[in-house]
Amino acid sequence: MTTAREIHLTRYPEGKPTLDIFETVERDLPAPKEGEVLAETLYLSVDPYMRGRMRPDVKSYIPPFALDEPLDGGAVGRVLESKVDGFAPGDLVVAQGGLGWRSHGVVPAGALRKIDPSLAPPSAFLGVLGMPGLTAWAGLTQLIRPKAGETLYVSGAAGAVGSLVCQLGKQKGLRVIGSAGTKEKRDWLVREARCDAAVGYKEHDAASLTTALRDLAPKGIDGYFENVGGMQLEAVLNCINDRGRIALCGLISQYNATEAPAGPSNFANLLTRQVLMEGFIVTRFMDRTEEFLSEVAPLVAAGRVKHEETVYEGLDRAPAAFVGLFEGTNTGKMVVKVAE
Template identity: 50%
Template sequence: MATNRQWLLDSRPTGEPTMENFEQVETEVPDPGPHEVLVRTLYMSVDPYMRGRMRDAESYAEPWDVGDTMKAGVVGEVEESNHPDFEDGDVVTGQLEWADYAVAEGRDLRKVNPEHGPISTALGVLGMPGVTAYFGTTDVAEPKPGDTVVVSAAAGAVGSVVGQIADLNGCHVVGIAGADEKIEWLESVGFDEGINYKEADVPSALREACPDGIDVYFDNVGGPVTDAVWPLLNVRARVAVCGQISQYNATEVPTGPRKLGKLIEARARVEGLLVRDYEDRWGEALSRLATWVAQGDVEYQENVVEGLDNAPDAFFDLFEGTKIGKQLVKVGERSDT
């Protein structure tokens, strides 16, 4: 009889998470109830927003309780279905558990179309990060031909797609990332310029890369990088706030220079972004993204960590800033491979 490994939140982190905050347990494989589906995990996503759910504080995502099983975006294979829309062997995706197996209601799952690309992309460019980038760019940032667009965390799963969509819209695109190899990759997929924030004087580098100012800023990091962008915002600039990864492990909320006065001068718009607000339009985004990927107009990278046992390490890597693209954990193989 197979057992089910699960990762639990064992304690709340102070600052950066460590292995002491996680506990792995083994349980029996659960049985699906009426209208439920048993899913065997193939790939699991780790994402920066998970750090916020480890806090005992209100946010846009409900915090996990100590002792809860960690949750993640998962691509898996249906092992047993009590729902009419799913059959054994279907590949599906949904918010499931850091585990070998999980049970979900059928309404919470979506079938993955393997014809669109490797099934792992349903957690990346053809999943939540890609959809976030699509709507964050097209609906919030609204880049126009000739605009200067700056993207922070530009080599990540969201930022890299944002920059490529902006490039498709005829924009001058500047990406900010933390390694020279990231900059090289960004410039190979359509970014016009890149800035290594760990090596460059970011304010000076931005002034040089954006001589006509900044029309769109897609913010994934906050902190000093965002501070450097602010003085260059043009009249009617749009700022899409998607993430603040530089602050996620902070034990206190930092107070920096007051920046809001610039918005009066620039009449700029700052808007936060949550992909769940677009649930009824995912089909639109996935159709466009799948076409762009198939045509080679949008490229992506995946960093795959092997084994469920290594899921916490894959999560820790997010805050090191050393990886390009989507961070995934491979847990299993499809039964027909």
């Protein structure tokens, strides 16, 4: 009999999530049945999209989390017991569900993928080689489709997704400008991620950011990878070139909003400049995982792509890690280390 420690949601947050809506619960797990494995969690992922699952009343692309049940998400684990062909005790796996926010889980085969630890450390499969990596690759290569010499602006550029977008953009010969909330992150973007420029947003409104972007992107902006929303989108719409492309990946600035924020007031620029804007969810590109890995894994293995991590230690710190996402306490991928 294995006892799992799980983080449950005790009520839905209003506005920014706080630590007191989470609790840790112990639960005895059943033995795995045919087609399942029992695994222990090594690292779990906390991601901004999870905030969207903490709204019981909003129809979204995935169902809301249930109260008094374990939260869920991506996790890397080690197989302890297997009733699935091809998975043996000791194998390292990434689980899309069934292992997140808990110390142990019984996971169905369909949610499992074996990982190759020779490519990168295990936690990288939650970040640069996991869903955030696929998100970055798909938004840039499938939606923005940049041409060498174009200018790319990335909001939330020091995050798990944004930092890979910036680096893939540089690999493709783009001028890349990233935004981040602290000087430390902006220094990292220029020094490590090789961005041509980095810009803050906390000290700007839409008008002053517009002025700043006109300096940093003298030929205008061709592609915008949007992780944040709000006034950054408005500033970009002032600077975007004809036939510009916007990949709408995240709007973290408004995930905690209690009232619907107004859209950009210069919305009409989408029309006059013939801009293409497309929202996307990474699950749409799951069938491109091999193509993504074949492009990005060698860059990671060769050290040509930097992938920062912010690691919170211990399952009990998962709520703090999650809350930290909305305070920008992470550079790169936010993960929680649950076991060695």
